[in-house]
Amino acid sequence: QVRLVESGGGLVQAGGSLRLSCAAFGRTFSSHAMGWFRQAPGKNREFVASISWSGAYTNYRDSVKDRFTISRDNAKNTVYLQMNSLKSEDTAVYYCAQASGPLAEGYEFEFWGQGTQVTVSS
DSSP states (O other): OOEEEEEOOEEEETTOOEEEEEEEESSOGGGSOEEEEEEOTTSOOEEEEEEOTTSSOEEEOGGGTTTEEEEEETTTTEEEEEEOSOOGGGOEEEEEEEESSSSSTTSOEEEEOOOEEEEEEO
8 A cells, every 4th residue: 555645745835835745555566657636625625736757758737837946766655746836726735645656747646645734824
């Protein structure tokens, strides 16, 4: 069974930065794509970013492009989300997820973390 543990959330002022981390346990981390998702109060969960098994391929939702960066360290079984120039609309619970295969495209995200709260004050 895979376990994903997020950390790094918190309260930050608009324009500030946070880095989220997600440590993975339970199977070969480097064989699987990873993703970050978020859910704001009263809204559906939405895709934020994804990264392939090697880190060669990344994808972002339009609203976070040029502000957020997803990366991974396969030696540490950890995926990161660097968030810069944060806006109030980025406030949400952020979840990391692991895909069933090496790419985010064509594979489902089958394991999820418990989430970490990010609150951006304006």
